[in-house]
Amino acid sequence: xxxxxxxxxxxxxxxxxxxxxxxxxxxxxxxxxxxxxxxxxxxxxxxxxxxxxxxxxxxxxxxxxxxxxxxxxxxxxxxxxxxx
Amino acid sequence: xxxxxxxxxxxxxxxxxxxxxxxxxxxxxxxxxxxxxxxxxxxxxxxxxxxxxxxxxxxxxxxxxxxxxxxxxxxxxxxxxxxx
Amino acid sequence: xxxxxxxxxxxxxxxxxxxxxxxxxxxxxxxxxxxxxxxxxxxxxxxxxxxxxxxxxxxxxxxxxxxxxxxxxxxxxxxxxxxx
Amino acid sequence: xxxxxxxxxxxxxxxxxxxxxxxxxxxxxxxxxxxxxxxxxxxxxxxxxxxxxxxxxxxxxxxxxxxxxxxxxxxxxxxxxxxx
Numbered sequence: 633x634x635x636x637x638x639x640x641x642x643x644x645x646x647x648x649x650x651x652x653x654x655x656x657x658x659x660x661x662x663x664x665x666x667x668x669x670x671x672x673x674x675x676x677x678x679x680x681x682x683x684x685x686x687x688x689x690x691x692x693x694x695x696x697x698x699x700x701x702x703x704x705x706x707x708x709x710x711x712x713x714x715x716x
Numbered sequence: 717x718x719x720x721x722x723x724x725x726x727x728x729x730x731x732x733x734x735x736x737x738x739x740x741x742x743x744x745x746x747x748x749x750x751x752x753x754x755x756x757x758x759x760x761x762x763x764x765x766x767x768x769x770x771x772x773x774x775x776x777x778x779x780x781x782x783x784x785x786x787x788x789x790x791x792x793x794x795x796x797x798x799x800x
Numbered sequence: 801x802x803x804x805x806x807x808x809x810x811x812x813x814x815x816x817x818x819x820x821x822x823x824x825x826x827x828x829x830x831x832x833x834x835x836x837x838x839x840x841x842x843x844x845x846x847x848x849x850x851x852x853x854x855x856x857x858x859x860x861x862x863x864x865x866x867x868x869x870x871x872x873x874x875x876x877x878x879x880x881x882x883x884x
Numbered sequence: 885x886x887x888x889x890x891x892x893x894x895x896x897x898x899x900x901x902x903x904x905x906x907x908x909x910x911x912x913x914x915x916x917x918x919x920x921x922x923x924x925x926x927x928x929x930x931x932x933x934x935x936x937x938x939x940x941x942x943x944x945x946x947x948x949x950x951x952x953x954x955x956x957x958x959x960x961x962x963x964x965x966x967x968x
Contacts, residue, residue: 633773635766639771644781645800646799658796662783683889684891687908697885713914716904717846717859719848726882731884743867743869746882803933
């Protein structure tokens with residue numbers, strides 16, 4: 633679980649190897665942002681926002697870290713990836 | 717264990733599936749704030765404050781993330797929840 | 801492992817239930833600060849600095865969170881404690 | 885997984901006891917920075933940047949915390965180490 637630096641987006645790692653983004657503008661009614669972030673092939677063990685809030689890194693037991701472009705959080709896109 | 721951004725509130729995850737809030741204005745005498753945050757049905761595995769300090773997210777093995785409104789920390793209230 | 805907000809003090813949780821403080825003014829020669837922080841009766845699972853850098857919280861499997869007063873980091877003192 | 889405070893460097897702990905640094909200036913094409921950080925003799929369990937971004941601490945099950953000088957991130961160097 634990680635908040636974006638602006639506090640309005642929450643990223644949650646799911647047990648099904650996906651990561652979900654949530655709009656918390658109205659915390660009583662969180663709203664899903666975009667499609668689930670898919671690509672990991674094993675459990676997601678960490679989600680970390682870059683300080684500028686536009687990049688999310690997700691680490692997994694599949695030995696990769698995926699990077700996500702959240703410039704438009706309603707349309708998150710895969711940026712790059714690295715081996716861990 | 718997480719400090720609120722203002723450093724005066726500490727949130728601790730308990731083994732009994734609750735989360736407790738503590739007033740640290742006087743660190744030598746921490747004082748419980750409000751009632752225990754109840755709702756999770758399995759172990760709490762993470763507590764994270766939003767950057768503004770008014771929202772707390774608690775993740776649990778029950779596959780949910782609960783959001784708490786701490787605008788008045790002496791009366792914490794459940795805001796929303798998301799599936800993880 | 802946690803850095804104090806000013807970046808000059810590192811707190812490390814040890815396997816022997818103690819927490820150590822290190823002066824990193826000269827990172828090539830870390831120097832122990834004060835005596836080991838003792839009091840936990842089981843493994844230490846988290847160390848977190850308060851944003852002001854003067855208070856450290858240490859969580860343990862002994863079901864307590866101890867608070868430490870680091871106003872004078874060369875003489876760390878136990879502040880308070882809470883049940884988790 | 886940890887971002888440097890400036891958001892342009894990512895540190896990832898690898899399963900092979902090393903830590904890798906990545907230049908994220910172009911997140912779609914992460915580029916390895918310098919050689920792998922070697923020295924730990926057991927699994928790396930945490931990577932933390934100091935607030936100034938110039939020092940990285942890596943904790944390991946080998947019971948040490950290694951400190952790394954990232955003043956020139958293309959040539960990371962071992963600074964010091966402490967027992968945990």
